[in-house]
Amino acid sequence: MIRACRAAAIGASSLTPTVVAALLVGTLASHARAAEFSYLPPGDLIEGSGDGRIDDHVYAAGIRFPMEKTPAFANSQVYNAGGFLGPAGGQCDDSNYSYPWRDNYCETRSWDMPLCPAGTGHQGQDIRAATCEKDVHWVVAATDGTITSIGSYSVYLTAADGTRYDYLHMGSVQVAVGEKVKRGQQLGRVSNEFGGTPTSIHLHFNIRQNVQGLGSVYVPPYLSLVAAYEVLVDSPPLGALEVADCTRLRGYAYDPDTPDLPLEVEVAADGEPRATVSANEPREDLCELVGACDHGFEALSPYSLFDGAAHELRFSAVDAESGLRHELLESPQVFTCESVALAGVRRPIDAIVENAWSFSPFWDEAPAGEADIVALPFAEPLDEAPRLVALASDPTLQWLLDGGARRSVDAATAKAWRFRASDAQPIEASALDAVPERAPWPARPLIIRRPSGEAYLLDVAEGIVGAGGSGTDDPTDRTGGGAGCACAVGSRGRSPSPFGALAALGITATLLRRRDLRRAASEGSPRSEPRSG
Amino acid sequence: MSDRPRGGQAADDRTADTVAGAVRWPAAGTLDRIAFARLDESSRDAVRTSPVPVLVLREPALLAVTRVMTGPAWYAIAAREGGLTISLGGTRLAHPHPGVAPARGRSIVRGEPAFVTQNEAIWSASWLENGVAYVLEVECDTPSEPRCADERTLLGLTAALSYVGGAGGQP
Numbered sequence: 001m002i003r004a005c006r007a008a009a010i011g012a013s014s015l016t017p018t019v020v021a022a023l024l025v026g027t028l029a030s031h032a033r034a035a036e037f038s039y040l041p042p043g044d045l046i047e048g049s050g051d052g053r054i055d056d057h058v059y060a061a062g063i064r065f066p067m068e069k070t071p072a073f074a075n076s077q078v079y080n081a082g083g084f085l086g087p088a089g090g091q092c093d094d095s096n097y098s099y100p101w102r103d104n105y106c107e108t109r110s111w112d113m114p115l116c117p118a119g120t121g122h123q124g125q126d127i128r129a130a131t132c133e134k135d136v137h138w139v140v141a142a143t144d145g146t147i148t149s150i151g152s153y154s155v156y157l158t159a160a161d162g163t164r165y166d167y168l169h170m171g172s173v174q175v176a177v178g179e180k181v182k183r184g185q186q187l188g189r190v191s192n193e194f195g196g197t198p199t200s201i202h203l204h205f206n207i208r209q210n211v212q213g214l215g216s217v218y219v220p221p222y223l224s225l226v227a228a229y230e231v232l233v234d235s236p237p238l239g240a241l242e243v244a245d246c247t248r249l250r251g252y253a254y255d256p257d258t259p260d261l262p263l264e265v266e267v268a269a270d271g272e273p274r275a276t277v278s279a280n281e282p283r284e285d286l287c288e289l290v291g292a293c294d295h296g297f298e299a300l301s302p303y304s305l306f307d308g309a310a311h312e313l314r315f316s317a318v319d320a321e322s323g324l325r326h327e328l329l330e331s332p333q334v335f336t337c338e339s340v341a342l343a344g345v346r347r348p349i350d351a352i353v354e355n356a357w358s359f360s361p362f363w364d365e366a367p368a369g370e371a372d373i374v375a376l377p378f379a380e381p382l383d384e385a386p387r388l389v390a391l392a393s394d395p396t397l398q399w400l401l402d403g404g405a406r407r408s409v410d411a412a413t414a415k416a417w418r419f420r421a422s423d424a425q426p427i428e429a430s431a432l433d434a435v436p437e438r439a440p441w442p443a444r445p446l447i448i449r450r451p452s453g454e455a456y457l458l459d460v461a462e463g464i465v466g467a468g469g470s471g472t473d474d475p476t477d478r479t480g481g482g483a484g485c486a487c488a489v490g491s492r493g494r495s496p497s498p499f500g501a502l503a504a505l506g507i508t509a510t511l512l513r514r515r516d517l518r519r520a521a522s523e524g525s526p527r528s529e530p531r532s533g
Numbered sequence: 534m535s536d537r538p539r540g541g542q543a544a545d546d547r548t549a550d551t552v553a554g555a556v557r558w559p560a561a562g563t564l565d566r567i568a569f570a571r572l573d574e575s576s577r578d579a580v581r582t583s584p585v586p587v588l589v590l591r592e593p594a595l596l597a598v599t600r601v602m603t604g605p606a607w608y609a610i611a612a613r614e615g616g617l618t619i620s621l622g623g624t625r626l627a628h629p630h631p632g633v634a635p636a637r638g639r640s641i642v643r644g645e646p647a648f649v650t651q652n653e654a655i656w657s658a659s660w661l662e663n664g665v666a667y668v669l670e671v672e673c674d675t676p677s678e679p680r681c682a683d684e685r686t687l688l689g690l691t692a693a694l695s696y697v698g699g700a701g702g703q704p
């Protein structure tokens with residue numbers, strides 16, 4: 001369905017959310033029934049059918065649900081309608097073909113089961129297919145593996161890790177002993193085979209594992225099946241890459257299963273995943289279409305691709321439930337932008353500063369020639385960490401403290417620099433007035449790097465006290481101190497300050513604390529991401 | 534007893550990694566060379582590469598239909614004959630599951646404590662031997678037939694197993 005949508009979208013000059021929504025109506029409808037999926041907790045057996053194992057552990061994580069299609073219904077064969085000890089009604093009763101699922105591992109049997117509270121019980125989980133028809137619905141391999149036994153009503157599949165998956169009561173068996181099968185491969189059909197005396201139409205599914213301390217036993221399959229089924233009924237994320245030009249990347253993405261949650265979008269350039277953006281920005285046009293407004297994303301175009309060459313940009317939403325990536329409509333796009341014209345002054349930065357400011361090689365660092373870089377005058381090194389203040393009476397008015405001056409930061413600039421509103425320390429107007437104001441803070445970070453590894457932030461000379469040195473001196477050379485570099489010598493950005501008032505506010509300590517937080521966050525995700533603010 | 538919403542704890546992948554046990558290879562003197570010779574060529578090849586000591590059903594009629602398969606840390610045997618499907622295998626990979634208490638089976642198989650049970654009329658015995666978890670199962674084509682009425686057929690088979698080798702104990 002998604003593939004069909006993509007085909008339909010090709011050639012459209014502009015893919016509006018309205019068009020996308022129309023294309024996706026069918027997709028959403030097909031998921032409607034599966035989306036009703038619910039299940040009772042593990043160990044919660046039918047009243048009077050024995051003591052279940054209350055156990056939240058997933059014994060075989062990541063398996064493929066053993067039936068090819070949804071819906072499927074896990075429940076008891078014995079204690080439900082049509083069962084030997086069940087209420088009135090036949091096995092095809094609607095109640096057997098409805099949610100919620102119910103565990104029947106450890107359901108009363110006389111057979112020894114060390115993991116069952118009673119020491120005896122049913123070894124697996126019984127599952128009915130979409131309809132009460134035999135030899136119609138395909139049963140599939142839960143994982144890659146080898147078919148290690150086929151009996152008159154059993155098929156055993158053994159995985160590389162020795163876990164065995166048992167399929168009982170199948171018809172139309174498609175595999176042979178010794179055959180290597182792939183996850184999802186058809187093994188047979190749901191039936192009622194039981195050595196001549198039919199059982200109800202269902203799949204009895206066991207998981208046998210060598211459990212440390214026990215040996216080979218039947219482990220609880222219920223939650224492994226729930227997890228596998230959730231992946232199967234999961235609707236893929238939807239969205240589109242609407243703009244990818246030399247100014248910005250814009251689009252939206254959401255997961256129909258969880259429309260109230262934001263979604264991460266992976267950005268890949270020339271086949272390599274480079275960054276993620278959060279699709280969590282409010283957009284009026286999405287409110288009605290999606291049922292929630294906060295699914296837009298917008299980022300400034302990545303400077304690292306500004307080299308005049310054509311690059312392939314791919315955007316994929318990451319499904320929070322399955323972890324699978326689903327490419328957005330209108331992706332990939334060819335991205336071609338000329339090199340950035342370098343102007344202004346270069347301010348030395350080092351790895352600590354890059355980390356503290358959350359600079360990103362992908363978003364912020366533009367390719368630049370050595371000659372062009374050294375031709376730029378250099379200026380005072382960037383502070384070790386940003387010092388942001390906001391007017392106490394109007395927090396929307398923000399400034400960055402830079403050297404001995406303050407420089408205004410508007411909302412778009414704050415977002416481009418990944419400043420958060422909470423980063424700003426409140427300041428009284430009277431304290432602010434004591435600080436001279438210079439040119440606004442640059443609209444977005446632009447990092448350039450010499451082949452030797454020395455990196456600089458580009459700034460405007462008007463923003464910096466004492467800027468404008470000759471480009472020939474090495475600003476990282478702290479021993480000589482070039483003519484234009486008096487500012488850099490011995491300074492690490494904490495200029496002798498007219499900010500007695502700021503120090504009294506305790507800003508320094510707060511900023512240092514925040515820097516640690518930034519560093520921790522950055523270490524958590526090696527690829528920098530634009531944060532929405 | 535309320536419905537659990539979707540996306541609950543089942544999505545939480547907490548399965549631990551496996552732990553490879555140290556295999557103790559039986560003494561060469563215990564090899565059943567006759568049983569080994571009765572296996573077909575592909576099964577003999579499988580025995581030679583098995584990562585764990587291979588036990589087979591030494592009844593000649595069963596050896597004639599035995600198929601030996603191996604995985605990275607396990608071997609498995611399938612044999613179907615005379616209305617019985619017999620499955621036998623062993624793995625050295627154990628799954629540590631916190632919350633599962635250690636326990637020993639109440640039966641004895643090959644001198645070791647064993648769990649003997651039944652699954653939809655399929656009888657099974659599982660025991661630890663040589664640092665390997667073995668399991669033997671027998672399924673009757675007709676579950677109601679006398680051989681599957683109790684564990685005697687199963688236990689009779691466990692008493693007639695032979696060691697035929699493996700990668701660490703060539704015949």
Ligand SMILES: [Zn+2]
Pocket residue numbers: 122124125126204205
């Ligand atoms: Zn069952």
